[in-house]
Amino acid sequence: MNETLLLSLGIMAVGLLGCVVPVLPGPPLVWLGALFYGWKTDWAQITPLFLGFLLILALVGATADLWMGFLGAKKGGASLGAQLAALGGGLIGLIVLSVPGLLIGSIGAIVAVEWFRLRDWNAVVCAGGGYLAGYLLAMVVEVVIALTMIGLFAAKLFL
Template identity: 35%
Template sequence: MDYILLSIGLICMIVGILGSFLPVLPGPPISWLGLLLLFCTDAVPMNYWILGITLFLAVVVAILDYVIPAKGTKRFGGSKYGIWGTNIGLIIGLIAPVPLGFIIGPFVGAFVGELIYNSSDKKRAFKAATGSFLGFLASTFIKFVVCMVYLGLFLYIAWDNFK
């Protein structure tokens, strides 16, 4: 049973890392679930401090995932249309067979969203799209780093206890 929980936990870690890039998957909470499954095994003693701190961090990062792009868009003069455009552009960029679509998509999506909101001011739309894009990049980077730290913690604890 321990190896099943260990395997599912590792899958959660990998899905969490993918979720740090995909907007439909909450990366850090899924990675935290992998840590929880690891601690549910008989081979690993329960450590509530590690689980509590990592849960708190996962929740904070999940909240910041929504706040950072919105603040970036607002700071650069954007609207909610730019934020929605960023998310839609990311999904289209992931699906479209365009090289680096996951980077180009959010920017183009925010730009189009701002043009839908106010089609007469292209300079403001470009500025807001830049802010939304920078917020998206910052948020993605934070989620990726947290998920990689969780993976490292997972591997360290698993290696130490499953020798």
């Protein structure tokens, strides 16, 4: 294997790790690895069109934790107000506690709004748990998307 391919695969491996470590942007790093390989090989096998397709996958994967958390909260019975509060709570949590604060702030906001709205701990737990389930499922989606991107990259090179 040549140095360019090894470096590209290394970037992709860090991206795959980033799917479960919230500090690293998983699928975008996988895309960056493919971009690097295409650029260093003068787009011989990895074309701009192929990179465009991988970019779409990367964007879906990179944003999965945002929209899947909200879908989970909605499925758990959270009101629209609680979901919107989760945006603000997540942002404040991110600023105060870094990446873990995003999750803590989002769930905390959903729990607070639903408690003041319903005063029913069962409903509050369902709404907050729904957000958490969606967020965790998003990690699985990110891993699947990153592996798909790596598989497509390998197929483009070796098939």
